[in-house]
Amino acid sequence: MTEKCLILDNGSHTVKCGWRSDKSPVNLYNWIMRPKDRRRQFVGTQIDGCQDMSNIHITSPFQKGYLLNWTAQKTVWDSIFSDPLKVSPGETHLIVTEPPLNFTSIQEAWDEVMFEEYGFRSLFRCSASTLTAFHYKQTHTDSQCCLIVDAGHAFTHIIPYHNGKQITAGTKRINVGGKHMCNLLKELISYRQLNLLEETYACNLIKEDVCFVSTSFCEEMELAKKKDPSVLCEYVLPDFVNIHRGYVKLPDVTDDPDEAKKPEPNKEQMIRLSLERFTVPEILFNPSDIGIDTMGLTEAIVYAIKQCPTNMQPHLYNNIVIIGGSSKFQNFKERILKDVRSCAPDEFNINVYRPEDPIVEAWKGGQLLGGWPGYQNIRVTKSEYEECGPSVCAKKLFDSIPVGVNNT
Structure with missing residues (x-):
């Protein structure tokens, strides 16, 4: 049985x-x-x-x-x-x-x-992280080492493993997670547009729907200043009567103004988001932006690997596994790959693996x-x-x- x-x-x-x-x-x-x-x-x-x-x-x-x-x-x-x-x-x-x-x-x-x-x-x-390392070992049998980056709700952990055993010396915690991003988004929206300080549930959905990780922060800031459509978006808030879940309002592309669908007055309550979309996830890479005195994600990854034995380090760089809700942000994987590549020795291969559902x-x-x-x-x-x-x-x-x- x-x-x-x-x-x-x-x-x-x-x-x-x-x-x-x-x-x-x-x-x-x-x-x-x-x-x-x-x-x-x-x-x-x-x-x-x-x-x-x-x-x-x-x-x-x-x-x-x-x-x-x-x-x-x-x-x-x-x-x-x-x-x-x-x-x-x-x-x-x-x-x-x-x-x-x-x-x-x-x-x-x-x-x-x-x-x-x-x-x-x-x-x-x-x-x-331990279960993830075990799963990675079983599905990637040629890899004896892996570095798990768990971007969770309350913390972000970076933990190296060798054959399923955690390397304690290389374990690093960043006191930033999805909860801190949600709280920051609440403050930014409440200060600039509409008071949502008590709307944790709604703000968490907004974060998941519109936020993304910037791969070039300065360029994104310039686009935000110009109100570029690639950064600027309008989000329809739920009223829990007609709209039970918020959504991104798509721009009207109809050429004929007579056929353009006009929004009904007092039916939709919208907020406009631009630089909030990428400055909120940025605190994971630069916690000092919100006054948290700790190293950012990229620095912590490199630090964790350097605490491990020298012969393991190239294998850890080549087997970085990202999990957790925050890893689902657009460009999250690409940002880690880009930043770690700029910090790691040139002779090491860098590979970032994100599961289909982290x-x-x-x-x-x-x-x-x-x-x-x-x-x-x-x-x-x-x-x-x-x-x-x-x-x-x-x-x-x-x-x-x-x-x-x-x-x-």
């Missing part, structure tokens, strides 16, 4: 959860959302039933990238486990992700909740791990936890999946 294995990629923004046999995971916000009247809360798949997202109050289980509100998190998990997936923990093996460099106290709470409150048969806990790449790594022959040796079973306590988790669940050259 095939074991039931559940993969739970528990991000601070979205939860990607599904069985190992599924083609794709259930992808839901890791939030509890309450409308203005606060009379009802929406969790998991219930969020689709919330008709008015204006001024909605969002409760996240995560604070500064770490899981601290366990009551809220269990509410989200209960919703996912009961409705879309119908999980029976006592019959299920669990692979779950946690933030890199997680605190020991939080890890112990993870193990306690999963074993004592839910009662899963076994547990393997690691970072999304958001679910870690979940796919969990799929492969669930069927890997060595998986049974690295997971912690419930009987082991009951016999040895949390110490067995601390001993076995280190943030690596050691794999041999021959993937055995």
